[in-house]
Amino acid sequence: MERCVVALEEKIRDYLGNLGFEIYPFKVGWYNEALPPAFHLPYPDNTLAFVVVSIPAMFDKAFKPFLRNQVLKKIRDPIDQCISYHLTLVKQSLDNQQLDIMYDYEMLPNRKPRFLAQTAAHVAGAAYYYQRKDVQQDPWGEKKIYGVCIHPRYGGWFAIRALLLFPEVEVPFLLRNSPIDCVTTEEKRITLLEKFNFHWKDWSYRDIIEVKDKYSEEQKMYFATPPAERLKLLNLQEDLQKNANY
Numbered sequence: 001m002e003r004c005v006v007a008l009e010e011k012i013r014d015y016l017g018n019l020g021f022e023i024y025p026f027k028v029g030w031y032n033e034a035l036p037p038a039f040h041l042p043y044p045d046n047t048l049a050f051v052v053v054s055i056p057a058m059f060d061k062a063f064k065p066f067l068r069n070q071v072l073k074k075i076r077d078p079i080d081q082c083i084s085y086h087l088t089l090v091k092q093s094l095d096n097q098q099l100d101i102m103y104d105y106e107m108l109p110n111r112k113p114r115f116l117a118q119t120a121a122h123v124a125g126a127a128y129y130y131q132r133k134d135v136q137q138d139p140w141g142e143k144k145i146y147g148v149c150i151h152p153r154y155g156g157w158f159a160i161r162a163l164l165l166f167p168e169v170e171v172p173f174l175l176r177n178s179p180i181d182c183v184t185t186e187e188k189r190i191t192l193l194e195k196f197n198f199h200w201k202d203w204s205y206r207d208i209i210e211v212k213d214k215y216s217e218e219q220k221m222y223f224a225t226p227p228a229e230r231l232k233l234l235n236l237q238e239d240l241q242k243n244a245n246y
């Protein structure tokens with residue numbers, strides 16, 4: 001069974017690794033024990049799951065080729081379409097293996113997210129989730145302060161995209177990797193949470209640590225454009241490219 005899981009993990013990584021995604025395995029029990037029942041995933045504790053994150057290279061390696069090759073459906077976000085396209089192919093490549101995919105943007109009928117992406121990233125060891133309670137003396141009083149995950153190599157330049165759940169695969173033996181605590185001082189943690197909550201539009205929280213790679217200007221421009229206008233931006237670029245060719 002252990003070898004079977006390693007082979008499964010390698011197969012998924014072989015496919016997604018070249019496209020600018022990373023995967024991290026975890027047990028559903030690790031996730032559920034961090035959360036109140038309202039957020040629990042409805043699977044037994046030993047169920048195998050993976051958290052899928054996109055890194056800066058995803059834009060060039062997966063998204064741009066996807067735009068060139070696929071007919072986009074106007075009503076859905078193009079990045080979401082690209083990610084579900086590739087994860088659906090992963091599912092197909094695993095033949096008869098039962099696999100449930102959950103996306104970060106999916107909501108339950110009670111309007112709660114289907115899963116909490118940051119908690120999943122933390123328990124899987126992908127990215128440390130810094131929350132208000134990780135600061136000893138906080139200066140924020142009554143204000144609501146959202147937490148943020150920091151990836152040890154890409155800082156804040158990544159996104160948590162999906163969970164892959166294997167209802168038929170039980171992994172009681174899975175070893176747990178702690179996330180790397182890369183923002184260690186009280187001062188830095190305060191700066192990080194302030195930047196994420198009050199200045200996230202200037203991108204600066206993403207550079208709280210030194211990073212190996214970050215979003216290009218083009219990728220930043222894309223993500224800074226409101227979703228409803230992104231298609232227009234893409235069409236515009238296409239037109240510019242066409243003009244340049246003539």
Ligand code: B12
Nearest residue numbers: 034104113115116117119122146148149159160196197200
């Ligand atoms: C709703 C939402 C928002 C809302 C509300 C934010 C919020 N956190 O509630 C709004 C619109 C404000 C928002 C804004 C942004 N968001 Co937002 N958002 C989400 C979304 C869809 C759900 C978050 C949520 O509802 N959480 C519910 C609350 C209750 O969860 P919680 O605070 O973590 O509390 C739980 C934990 O504390 C846990 N817990 C308790 N103790 C412990 C101990 C440990 C060790 C652990 C692990 C857990 C744990 O128990 C609590 C629940 O009881 C997630 C994607 C997802 N599916 O998770 C993205 C997400 C959090 N957002 C993200 C981002 C980047 C942003 C923005 C920068 C905009 C953007 N997309 O560029 C801004 C920044 C915030 C700001 N300044 O406004 C990223 C964060 C990435 C990261 N590095 O952490 C996410 C993960 C999306 C993604 N796909 O990557 N967002």
